[in-house]
Amino acid sequence: MAALAACLVACTSANAETIKFGGILPLTGPGALIGTAEMRGVQFAVDQANAKGGIHGQQVEVQFEDNQAKPDQSVLSFNKLTDLTHVSVIFTGYSGPTLAMAPLATRKKVLLVNAGAQADALAKASPYLINTLPTIGGEIEVLSKYLTGDGKKKAAIMFENDAAGMSGRDDYLRFFPEAGGTILAQEATQFGQTDFRPALLKLADAKPDVMLVAITAGLLQMAQEYKQLDLKFTVAGTTFFADPATIADPSSSGFVHTQLHIDAPPDLAAQFKAKYGADMEFFAKQYYNAAQIVLATLDKVLEDKQPVTGETMHDTLLKIGKFQGLIPLEFKTNTASVPLDINVMRDGKDVLLKEMKLQ
Amino acid sequence: MLALQLLATGLVTGCALGVVAISFSLVYATTKIFHVAHAGIYTLGGYLAWSLVMSGIPMPVAVAISVGACAALGALIQSQLYARLERRRATHLVVLIASLGALAVIQNIIAAVYTPNILQFPLQWSSRMVSVGVVRMNYTQLLTIVISLIAYVGTMLFAHRTILGKRIRAVASNPMLADITRLQPQTVYVYVIAIASALVCLPGILVPLDLGLQPYNGVTPLLTATIAMIAGGVGSITGAFVLAIVIAELQNLSLLVMPGEWSIGVTFFIFVIFMLFRPTGLFTAR
Numbered sequence: 001m002a003a004l005a006a007c008l009v010a011c012t013s014a015n016a017e018t019i020k021f022g023g024i025l026p027l028t029g030p031g032a033l034i035g036t037a038e039m040r041g042v043q044f045a046v047d048q049a050n051a052k053g054g055i056h057g058q059q060v061e062v063q064f065e066d067n068q069a070k071p072d073q074s075v076l077s078f079n080k081l082t083d084l085t086h087v088s089v090i091f092t093g094y095s096g097p098t099l100a101m102a103p104l105a106t107r108k109k110v111l112l113v114n115a116g117a118q119a120d121a122l123a124k125a126s127p128y129l130i131n132t133l134p135t136i137g138g139e140i141e142v143l144s145k146y147l148t149g150d151g152k153k154k155a156a157i158m159f160e161n162d163a164a165g166m167s168g169r170d171d172y173l174r175f176f177p178e179a180g181g182t183i184l185a186q187e188a189t190q191f192g193q194t195d196f197r198p199a200l201l202k203l204a205d206a207k208p209d210v211m212l213v214a215i216t217a218g219l220l221q222m223a224q225e226y227k228q229l230d231l232k233f234t235v236a237g238t239t240f241f242a243d244p245a246t247i248a249d250p251s252s253s254g255f256v257h258t259q260l261h262i263d264a265p266p267d268l269a270a271q272f273k274a275k276y277g278a279d280m281e282f283f284a285k286q287y288y289n290a291a292q293i294v295l296a297t298l299d300k301v302l303e304d305k306q307p308v309t310g311e312t313m314h315d316t317l318l319k320i321g322k323f324q325g326l327i328p329l330e331f332k333t334n335t336a337s338v339p340l341d342i343n344v345m346r347d348g349k350d351v352l353l354k355e356m357k358l359q
Numbered sequence: 360m361l362a363l364q365l366l367a368t369g370l371v372t373g374c375a376l377g378v379v380a381i382s383f384s385l386v387y388a389t390t391k392i393f394h395v396a397h398a399g400i401y402t403l404g405g406y407l408a409w410s411l412v413m414s415g416i417p418m419p420v421a422v423a424i425s426v427g428a429c430a431a432l433g434a435l436i437q438s439q440l441y442a443r444l445e446r447r448r449a450t451h452l453v454v455l456i457a458s459l460g461a462l463a464v465i466q467n468i469i470a471a472v473y474t475p476n477i478l479q480f481p482l483q484w485s486s487r488m489v490s491v492g493v494v495r496m497n498y499t500q501l502l503t504i505v506i507s508l509i510a511y512v513g514t515m516l517f518a519h520r521t522i523l524g525k526r527i528r529a530v531a532s533n534p535m536l537a538d539i540t541r542l543q544p545q546t547v548y549v550y551v552i553a554i555a556s557a558l559v560c561l562p563g564i565l566v567p568l569d570l571g572l573q574p575y576n577g578v579t580p581l582l583t584a585t586i587a588m589i590a591g592g593v594g595s596i597t598g599a600f601v602l603a604i605v606i607a608e609l610q611n612l613s614l615l616v617m618p619g620e621w622s623i624g625v626t627f628f629i630f631v632i633f634m635l636f637r638p639t640g641l642f643t644a645r
C-alpha cells in the first residue's frame with residue numbers, strides 16, 4: 001500500500017511541470033562570499049518546499065547565474081533567463097546590477113526580488129522590483145542619530161564610486177548633519193579596490209570621530225589597512241558590513257553598524273549548517289526569507305488557478321501584503337519595512353548594542 | 360604627517376611599478392613587441408607563489424619556484440608565439456593581438472582555477488608593522504622597497520657589466536647588424552623575455568602579499584608602467600624606474616589637494632603635457 005502511494009506521488013510529481021525561477025547573484029569575484037550565502041538561502045528554502053512535495057504538487061527549480069556583481073553581466077544573464085528559460089521571478093542582489101535589470105523587468109513584466117541591495121534608487125526603479133529590506137537612507141538616518149547621540153559628531157565619509165556607494169554618501173551628507181553632526185571630508189574608492197591606504201590617510205587627516213563607510217566589497221582589506229595604520233576613529237556602516245570574513249577578522253574589532261534584524265530558529269540554522277557546512281549568516285537568512293515570500297505567493301497564485309507569470313506573481317505578492325517568515329514583513333509599497341539593530345564587531349563576532357525600529 | 364605617510368605609500372607603489380616598468384622596457388626596447396601578456400605573467404607569479412605557500416612550502420622557496428616558472432612561461436611565449444609570428448612576417452598589430460590573446464588565456468585560466476575572489480597569503484609576518492618616525496609600514500611594504508631597489512640595481516649591473524647584457528643592448532640597438540655579427544637576435548629575444556618575466560614575478564608576488572590576489576589586477580600596473588617607460592625614455596632602465604616612482608608619488612600626493620577619483624586623470628594629464636614638450640622621454644636611452 002505504501003509502495004503504491006509512493007509510486008502515485010512519484011508519478012504525479014513526474015507529470016507535474018517544474019516551475020522555474022532565476023537567481024542573478026555574484027557567485028565569483030569580490031562579492032562572491034555574500035552572493036554564495038544569498039544563493040544558499042534561496043536554494044535552502046526551495047529544497048525544503050520541494051521535500052514537502054512542492055507547491056501544489058509542483059516542484060520548484062532555481063537557475064542561478066553568476067553576474068560577478070557587474071551590471072553588464074547581469075543584463076546578459078537576465079535576457080538569458082527570461083528569453084531562454086522563461087522564468088517569471090528572478091532573485092537579485094547588489095544595487096548596480098539590480099538597477100541595470102530594473103527597466104528590463106518593467107518591460108518584460110518579470111518579478112525581480114531583491115533581499116540584499118539598498119541603494120535609495122531601488123525604491124522607485126521598477127514596479128516589478130520587490131525589495132524585502134528597506135533602502136539605505138532609513139538605516140543611515142538611524143545610524144546618524146545613534147552616532148551623534150554617542151558623542152561622535154565629526155565624521156568623514158568613505159564611499160564606493162558606484163550606485164550603492166554614492167547613494168550611501170548622499171544619505172550620510174543629508175542625515176548626519178540633520179542629526180547634529182558635521183561632515184569634515186569624503187573620499188571615493190572603486191569597487192573591487194584593495195588599496196585603501198591613501199583614502200584612509202586623507203580621511204584620518206581631517207581628524208574625524210567616526211568614518212562613515214559605504215563600500216560593498218573589499219571591506220576586509222579596508223579593515224586590515226585601518227588597523228595597520230593604527231587609526232583611532234570609529235568606523236561605522238550599514239548592513240553592508242555583514243560580511244562574515246570581516247566580522248571574524250580581529251582588525252574589525254570596534255566597527256559599529258546598523259543591521260537589519262533577522263533571526264533563524266536554532267533547528268533551522270542547524271539544518272542549514274549541516275547542509276552547507278557554514279553558519280546561516282545575515283544574507284543567507286535574508287534570501288531564505290525572500291524565497292519563502294515568493295513560495296507563499298506562488299502557493300496563492302496556484303490556489304487561485306492563475307498562470308505563473310511575473311505579472312500574477314507581482315500582483316498577488318502585493319495583494320497578500322503581510323508575510324510572517326523569519327521576520328514579519330509588510331509591503332505597503334514595493335519596499336518592505338523591518339526591525340533594525342545597532343551592532344558592534346567584537347572578538348570575531350557581531351554583538352548587539354541596541355534594538356531600533358525602522359519605519 | 361599625512362604628506363610623509365602618503366610619500367611612503369607612494370614610494371612602495373612606485374617601486375613595485377618600477378620593476379614592472381623596467382621589465383617591460385627590457386622587452387619592448389629589445390624586441391619592439393608590445394608584450395601585453397606581461398600583465399598575465401605578473402598575475403600568474405602571485406598565484407603560483409600563493410599555491411606553493413598554501414601547500415606548506417616556505418616563502419623564499421615559493422618565490423624562487425614562481426620566478427623560475429614565470430621565466431619559463433615568458434620564454435615559451437617568445438619561442439612558440441612571437442618567434443613563429445615573426446617567421447611568418449606578421450605585422451606589429453598582429454603580434455599585439457596575439458599578445459592580448461595570450462593575456463586573456465592566462466587570466467581566464469587563473470580565474471577558472473582560483474575563482475576571481477580576492478585571495479590573501481596566510482602569512483602573519485607580512486602585515487606586522489614598523490614605525491619610522493610618524494611613518495608606518497608593514498614588512499611587505501618594506502620588503503617591496505628593498506627588493507625593487509635590488510632588482511633595479513641588479514638589472515643595471517646585468518645590462519652594463521655582463522656579456523649577455525651587452526649582447527642584449529647590441530641587439531636592441533641594431534638587430535640587423537647583430538644578426539650579421541652572429542649575435543643571434545632570436546635567441547636573445549628568448550633570454551630577454553625570460554629575464555623580464557622573472558623580474559615582473561617579484562612585484563607580482565609582493566603586491567598581492569600586501570593587498571590580496573585578483574586574476575585581472577595585472578593590466579592597470581602594466582598600463583602605468585608603460586607610461587613610465589615612455590615618459591622615462593624607451594630603453595632607459597633608470598628612466599622607467601624613476602618615472603614609475605614619480606607617477607605613483609604624484610597619484611598619492613595629489614590627494615593633498617584634490618579628491619582621490621581625480622588623481623589618476625590629473626596625473627596622466629600632467630604626463631600628456633610633459634610628453635608634448637619632451638616626446639622622447641626624460642632620460643635618453645644608452
